[in-house]
Amino acid sequence: MPELGRAALVAALGLAIYALLAGGLAAHRRKRRLARSAQNALVAAFVATAVAAIVLVAALARRDFSFVYVAQLTSSDLPLPYALSAFWGGQEGSLLLWLLVLTGLGAAAVVTGRRVGEDVIAWVVPVIAGVATFFALLVVAVESPFATQVAPAEGAGMTPSLQNPYMVAHPPLLYLGYVGLTIPWAFAMGALLARRVDERWIVATRRWTLLAWGFLGLGQLVGAKWAYEEVGWGGYFAWDPVENAALMPWLAATAFLHSVMIQEKRGMLRAWNVVLVVLAFSLSIFGTFLTRSGILNSIHAFAESPIGAWFLTFITLVVAFSLYLFFSRLPLLRSKTRLESLVSREATFLYNNLLLVALSLTVLWGVLFPILSEAVRGEQRTIGPGYYNFFLQSFGLPLLLLMGIGPLIAWRRASLRALRRTFAWPMGAALAAGVALLALGAGSSPLGLVAYTFAAFVLGSIVHEFVRGTSARKALGAASWPSAFGQLVSHNRRRYGGYVVHAAIVLLAIGVIGSSLYQTVREEELRPGQAMTAGPYTLAYSSLERRQAANAEELRAVLVVSRGDRDLGTIEPGKNRYPVEQQNSNEVAIRSDPLTGEDLFVIADQIDEDGTVYFKVFVKPLVNLIWLAGVVFVLGTLITLWPDAREARRLAARSALAPSET
Amino acid sequence: MIALALGALLAALCVVWVALPFLREPEPADDTLAAPGARRLALLEERDRALAALKELEFDHRTGTISDEDYRASVGALRRQAAETLRAADAHAA
Numbered sequence: 001m002p003e004l005g006r007a008a009l010v011a012a013l014g015l016a017i018y019a020l021l022a023g024g025l026a027a028h029r030r031k032r033r034l035a036r037s038a039q040n041a042l043v044a045a046f047v048a049t050a051v052a053a054i055v056l057v058a059a060l061a062r063r064d065f066s067f068v069y070v071a072q073l074t075s076s077d078l079p080l081p082y083a084l085s086a087f088w089g090g091q092e093g094s095l096l097l098w099l100l101v102l103t104g105l106g107a108a109a110v111v112t113g114r115r116v117g118e119d120v121i122a123w124v125v126p127v128i129a130g131v132a133t134f135f136a137l138l139v140v141a142v143e144s145p146f147a148t149q150v151a152p153a154e155g156a157g158m159t160p161s162l163q164n165p166y167m168v169a170h171p172p173l174l175y176l177g178y179v180g181l182t183i184p185w186a187f188a189m190g191a192l193l194a195r196r197v198d199e200r201w202i203v204a205t206r207r208w209t210l211l212a213w214g215f216l217g218l219g220q221l222v223g224a225k226w227a228y229e230e231v232g233w234g235g236y237f238a239w240d241p242v243e244n245a246a247l248m249p250w251l252a253a254t255a256f257l258h259s260v261m262i263q264e265k266r267g268m269l270r271a272w273n274v275v276l277v278v279l280a281f282s283l284s285i286f287g288t289f290l291t292r293s294g295i296l297n298s299i300h301a302f303a304e305s306p307i308g309a310w311f312l313t314f315i316t317l318v319v320a321f322s323l324y325l326f327f328s329r330l331p332l333l334r335s336k337t338r339l340e341s342l343v344s345r346e347a348t349f350l351y352n353n354l355l356l357v358a359l360s361l362t363v364l365w366g367v368l369f370p371i372l373s374e375a376v377r378g379e380q381r382t383i384g385p386g387y388y389n390f391f392l393q394s395f396g397l398p399l400l401l402l403m404g405i406g407p408l409i410a411w412r413r414a415s416l417r418a419l420r421r422t423f424a425w426p427m428g429a430a431l432a433a434g435v436a437l438l439a440l441g442a443g444s445s446p447l448g449l450v451a452y453t454f455a456a457f458v459l460g461s462i463v464h465e466f467v468r469g470t471s472a473r474k475a476l477g478a479a480s481w482p483s484a485f486g487q488l489v490s491h492n493r494r495r496y497g498g499y500v501v502h503a504a505i506v507l508l509a510i511g512v513i514g515s516s517l518y519q520t521v522r523e524e525e526l527r528p529g530q531a532m533t534a535g536p537y538t539l540a541y542s543s544l545e546r547r548q549a550a551n552a553e554e555l556r557a558v559l560v561v562s563r564g565d566r567d568l569g570t571i572e573p574g575k576n577r578y579p580v581e582q583q584n585s586n587e588v589a590i591r592s593d594p595l596t597g598e599d600l601f602v603i604a605d606q607i608d609e610d611g612t613v614y615f616k617v618f619v620k621p622l623v624n625l626i627w628l629a630g631v632v633f634v635l636g637t638l639i640t641l642w643p644d645a646r647e648a649r650r651l652a653a654r655s656a657l658a659p660s661e662t
Numbered sequence: 663m664i665a666l667a668l669g670a671l672l673a674a675l676c677v678v679w680v681a682l683p684f685l686r687e688p689e690p691a692d693d694t695l696a697a698p699g700a701r702r703l704a705l706l707e708e709r710d711r712a713l714a715a716l717k718e719l720e721f722d723h724r725t726g727t728i729s730d731e732d733y734r735a736s737v738g739a740l741r742r743q744a745a746e747t748l749r750a751a752d753a754h755a756a
Contacts, residue, residue, distance in 0.1 A: 001664075002665075003666065003669065004664040004665040004669050007669035007672070008672060009675075010668070011669075011672060011673055011676055011724055014681070017674060018680065027695075030694050030695040031688060031694070031695065032683075032690075032692075032693050032695050032696075033683040033690065033701055034683075035692055035695055036682075036683035037680050037683045037684065040680050040683065041676075041678050041680045043679070044675075044676040044679050044680055047672075047675075047676070048672060048676060051668075051672055051673075059737050108686045117696075117697060118696050118697070119695055119696070119697035119698075122695055161755065187688060194697075196697070196700065196701050198700070198704060198707060200703075201708050209712070210738070244701050256702055264711070265711065265714070266711070267707075267708075267711060267716065297739060321705045364702070399696055407727075409725065409727075410719075410728045410732060410736075411715065411718065411719075411722075412736060413732065413735075413736070414728075414732060415729060415732050416730055417729055417731060418727075418728060418731070418732050420724065421729065422726065422727055461681050467724075468726055468727070469721075469725050469727040471725070472721065472724040475724065476724070484715035650710065654703075654706045654707070654710060
């Protein structure tokens, strides 16, 4: 069936080009039926891409090695879920996934966004279609997943480290985030093209932005979990350029989600919001370029990459188009409202925006510097974690503090007396936590102590907000405390869902600080029968065992773990050998304590023939709060995303009251 | 052969779907894209923003985020603003 896949992609390309040209013409000449036809073409492009995707999925499921792509990434003994995950394991499949998600989200956003006004939607369609045309062109003419060959007897198999459940979920989540950021950008560009910069584009894209941002955040956490369990160096984030590629647009989108509220509440920052949405989308395309062009290996690999030059041209066009539109429509974006006070909620949002953008651009410079230095000086100079950690601390600590300050300050202005009263409780909680932590020995890292004190302040302010809000709802007549709490959240999902997301970020910060600044590391070479200690744990090496798994030979060092007099059972770090792929992998052993959130993390770094093993052992306090943060993050995002019937009615009434001008 | 037939079917369905707006309305009375009135929409957005600000101020006052002093300093101006936007929206509608 490769012919069907190829034909479907050619159809998708044709439909995307039609949606671009017909949509542009319809919007320019204000032709209703042609605009609808272009919208239908975008929907049809999704259907055609879905057909191509089904063909590839079927080939992967059947291990049809006559498809070059399938033979390069799978083997007969590869378990089915991993074989299917090869869809996004290679270049061609990843590009097809980009196109599938883009046309799917684009069609859904256009169809559901029709109520905001045909005039804006008419321009959104050709913008989305322009991006779809680029990706369709890549999968049709440059990197087709449907190239065929005489089927070899066996496929090359999948890189062992990719054979992990988290790696099955990580790339599609990230793609949903990257691609999802196309939607707010397309609506912003559509509004500028239509010269209608009212709030409609923001209302139409609010949930799409949140969805993309949520997926991007969750995708990064799942990727961190994969790195922690599978890559096995003892960490979860290494400031690798591929990791940074996802972090940069997420930071820009976080800034956008905050600043857009100022536009809705105060009518301010219209131009800044367009800048942020352009930055977030450009960084998402840049992230895809980084991971797909080969430029991270070297400039030479980039020059040899078939898609590198295409991506660079596309990014240049996107940025040039966005900037042209921005500057040409700048007079329309001027705001009449001004900031009334530097001590107000909108001011804290503004500070948070500046810090988030500064952090995003700092990371961008860290990613670009080695590439530029190689291009200019011929030698690749790397930027180490020290650079990133310095800026993370410099911008991250004030950001953490602002998360606690923002909710306590009123919109417009706040008096000193009001500040003293609202800050008293969270400040008290923070000081008490700081003193308690100092007594518990957290002073061994002054940075950690300060960060934990800030974290306590933020958690204090969040709890304070929920308590005061629930009390106010109860006073307004709620039947019971749970009902008052329910009403509080349901009447302002964005505000209180946002606080839940803030709580997730605090949990993340606590986990990261605990597992990095307060971790214990021990390395020792042991023979069977010998033991070592790491923090409060004793690890006795009992034996080395060999086993045969479905597609790998397993070698495991069995360690008996105890803490004081308490026997904690055994853990088995080791290595896997994959005969088809001709590769080895490190298989770490992790023992989690659900009560303290601590992990005992063991790597069998080197295993000798005589059974001697070089162990690397980490004790990571609070590391599990990072994964818990993921759950809370999803909960908070869902609360903010949940449809609000009252708001929908208000917006519908507004649309009904604004009669059409034809 | 099956692939060819499926490809042709897909292409035919896409063409019909794309042409549907013209097939449904071969000769429409009006084929112009509608757009809400800009001035009216701006006034309605202003009105909704002012009313939402007033509502938020009231709630923040109840929760104690805003002191009595700050509330008194803000509420008058916000009420005037809300009344002005309501009047302006009504006047434009009339």
